[in-house]
Amino acid sequence: MSALLPLLPAGRPALILAPMQDVTDLPFMGVIHRRGDPDLYYTEYFRVHRDSRPERHILRSIDENPTGRPVIAQMIGVDIPSLLRTARLLQAHPIAGIDLNLGCPAPIVCSKNAGGGLLRHPAQVDDILAALRAEITSVAFTVKTRLGFDAPEEFPRLLEVFARHRLDALTVHGRTVREMYRAAVHLDRIADAAARLPYPVFANGNVLSVRLARETAVRTAARGLMIGRGAIRNPWLFRQVRETWEGAAPFAPTLRDIHAYIRDLWDSTLRADGTETGHVGKMKRYLNFIGQGVWRDGREAFLGEIRRAQGEREFFAVCDRHLLSDEPFPPEPAQPALVDERSRRAEAVERGEPQPAPVLAPG
Numbered sequence: 001m002s003a004l005l006p007l008l009p010a011g012r013p014a015l016i017l018a019p020m021q022d023v024t025d026l027p028f029m030g031v032i033h034r035r036g037d038p039d040l041y042y043t044e045y046f047r048v049h050r051d052s053r054p055e056r057h058i059l060r061s062i063d064e065n066p067t068g069r070p071v072i073a074q075m076i077g078v079d080i081p082s083l084l085r086t087a088r089l090l091q092a093h094p095i096a097g098i099d100l101n102l103g104c105p106a107p108i109v110c111s112k113n114a115g116g117g118l119l120r121h122p123a124q125v126d127d128i129l130a131a132l133r134a135e136i137t138s139v140a141f142t143v144k145t146r147l148g149f150d151a152p153e154e155f156p157r158l159l160e161v162f163a164r165h166r167l168d169a170l171t172v173h174g175r176t177v178r179e180m181y182r183a184a185v186h187l188d189r190i191a192d193a194a195a196r197l198p199y200p201v202f203a204n205g206n207v208l209s210v211r212l213a214r215e216t217a218v219r220t221a222a223r224g225l226m227i228g229r230g231a232i233r234n235p236w237l238f239r240q241v242r243e244t245w246e247g248a249a250p251f252a253p254t255l256r257d258i259h260a261y262i263r264d265l266w267d268s269t270l271r272a273d274g275t276e277t278g279h280v281g282k283m284k285r286y287l288n289f290i291g292q293g294v295w296r297d298g299r300e301a302f303l304g305e306i307r308r309a310q311g312e313r314e315f316f317a318v319c320d321r322h323l324l325s326d327e328p329f330p331p332e333p334a335q336p337a338l339v340d341e342r343s344r345r346a347e348a349v350e351r352g353e354p355q356p357a358p359v360l361a362p363g
């Protein structure tokens, strides 16, 4: 039986915050906690190689976890002795499990055959899973994968490998590495995994709203929904999905609630040793997601102005101008024309590229 099962709710899909580098850290977990926890948190990935030691700032999100909910530590790497050593070290911390990243599309990661790059080598994945499964005995062992490297047709072969190992859960981001964040999510492939594997499967990709959560759950029959960017945009999403499944009307945030959320993010993520410019830059990365769907006169004017804001005063003046209102926050980011631009940005963020002052909608 999966060691995670006692942690998963009955009667509805489990809700899981996706691992996101430079986002799902200790302060962000606190911000989400204050608006409605998922059932399970994942850390951003620990980089594992011959000389690595678990990064201290990521360990803090485990050791000082303020949520009262379980957290799974994610690793990325390819060297088996180093992965085993790190798994041993991580098991000394209060984690519910250890996850292996098989999905990161960053070229620097893939070129070392780690993350999504490993999907080109199923036999190597097989060896790594066998070694880690034998090592990880005191907590759950989970894997987060994409459908393949080049094409979704690679997935059945990978499923054979996953089926050979007694994992405690498999998260499937329903795209290939090549598809990055752009393509539609192949829900049918996630459904194949959920039907085939004897342990829980978590569906991941574009769960941006209650509507899309329901659609993903129905079309995949997955045991859980892992949500990333949708939770940055709308930190009440876990609460809303839970309320909907319980038959209650979901909480409907207003733009004023979004203003308070942005203020909370600002205060929570502020670093004593940081600069104002640096902090505004960090906030703009969250705002790239939060601002989606805040429209006025047919334009995403809020995002355009935020992206040009120079310091704290200007940043909050823009927020005040657009968000001190009791209008509802749109449940979904509309305007498909912008989806490509957003996907391009998400890809650039994950590749670690600096984000230029963006130009979406002038003014």
Ligand SMILES: Cc1cc2nc3c(=O)[nH]c(=O)nc-3n(C[C@H](O)[C@H](O)[C@H](O)COP(=O)(O)O)c2cc1C
Binding pocket: 018, 019, 020, 021, 022, 023, 043, 044, 045, 074, 101, 103, 104, 144, 173, 204, 205, 206, 207, 226, 227, 228, 229, 230, 346, 349, 350
């Ligand atoms: C900024 C950012 C950082 C990410 N970092 C990680 C990571 O550390 N580990 C990982 O497995 N996936 C990472 N991902 C991928 C997400 O976990 C998730 O699979 C992807 O965003 C699709 O889900 P979504 O549509 O709900 O965002 C990252 C994604 C983004 C946008």
